[in-house]
Amino acid sequence: MSLLLAMTGWHVEDWRARFQGLLPEMPIVVLGEAFDRRAVHYVASWKHPPGSLTGLPNLAAIFSLGAGVDFLFADDKLPAAPIARVVDSDLTARMSEYIVLHCLLHLRQQRRYDRQQRAGVWDDDRFQPAAHSVRVGIMGLGELGQDAATKLKVMGFDVAGWSRSPKAIEGLPCFSGDDGMKAFLARTDILVSLLPLTADTRGIINAELLSGLAQGGRLGGPFLINAGRGGLQVEADILAALDAGTLKGATLDVFETEPLPSESRLWTHPGVVVTPHNAAMSEPEAVASLVAAQIRRLEAGEPLQHVVDPARGY
C-alpha cells in the first residue's frame, strides 16, 4: 500500500520527506518515477498533470494539498475515488487577516495616504466613515467566509453573507442563491469573494454583478476584494467598472492568468491592490500532518473528513 505524490510547481522531495516522517511504514512514491500502480491506495495532489492519475485500480482516496479543489475537477480523467481537501485553522486565520486588512485599508483610505506621503502632501481630511456605517457582503459562507464574517464584525463592520444554500447564522444576515443575489448586492459597499471556482461560479464577478453593488454608501462607491479564485472574475469588466467610477477600488489576490501578465492594466491601475495569490498559505508541515491523519483514519476504518462533492464541484 503506497501514497503517490502528484504535484507541479512544488518541491516534491520535501513533501516525500515530510510524509515519510509522518507515515514511516508507508512507501511514498512520486509521479514520474517507476512505481507499482496497483499498490497506490492514496494520492496527494497539487495541480497534478491532467490524466496522470489513471490506471490506479486500488485507489481509496485523493487528497488535495490545498483548500481548493478546482484543479482536480479540471482533470476530466480524474479517477472516481473520494476526494478530501485541506481544512486548516491556521489557513483560515490567515485568510481572515487578509480580508480584515483589506477591508480596513479601503475603509481608512490607506492607499490615498500612501500616495500623499510619497508626494509630501499633508491633507488632514476629516472624512473618516465609521466601520459600522460600511456594509461588507461576503460571497461564500464556508470555512473561510464564516470566519472572516466573525472577525469583520469584531472590527465593527455591518456584515452579511451569500451562499448557495440558505443559512441561519446568528447575528449575520444571510442571502442565498439567484433569488437572494440582488438584495445582497444592493446592501454591499465592500464585496468580499471567498467562493470556490466551479461551473456555477466561473465568471460570476462580471459587469452585471458589479452593476448591482450599492452606489450610495459611505465609502463613496463600492469596493471588491477577491481572494477566492481568479476564474471567478472577469478582469475586463472590473477594469471597465473602475474606469467608469462605478467600482471605487479592488483588492485582488487571484487572477484569470497567474502569474498576472506584465501587460495587465491591473498592475498599474490606481484603484487596484495586487497581491500574488498568497492571501492564505498553509504551512506544508501542517498540511502533511492533516493528510497523514486522514490516512490513519481510513486505515482505522473511520470515515474521511472534509469530503468534496463532485456534483457541486466543491
Ligand SMILES: NC(=O)c1ccc[n+]([C@@H]2O[C@H](COP(=O)([O-])OP(=O)(O)OC[C@H]3O[C@@H](n4cnc5c(N)ncnc54)[C@H](OP(=O)(O)O)[C@@H]3O)[C@@H](O)[C@H]2O)c1
Ligand atoms: N487566495 C488564497 O490564498 C486562498 C487560500 C485558500 C482558499 N482559497 C479559495 O477559497 C475558496 C473557499 O474556501 P472554503 O474553505 O471557505 O470553501 P467551503 O468551505 O467549501 O465554502 C464554500 C462556500 O461557497 C459557497 N458556494 C459555492 N458555490 C456557490 C454558488 N454557486 N453560489 C453561491 N455560493 C456558493 C458555498 O455555499 P454552501 O454553504 O451553500 O455550500 C459555501 O458557503 C476555496 O475554494 C479556494 O478556491 C483561496
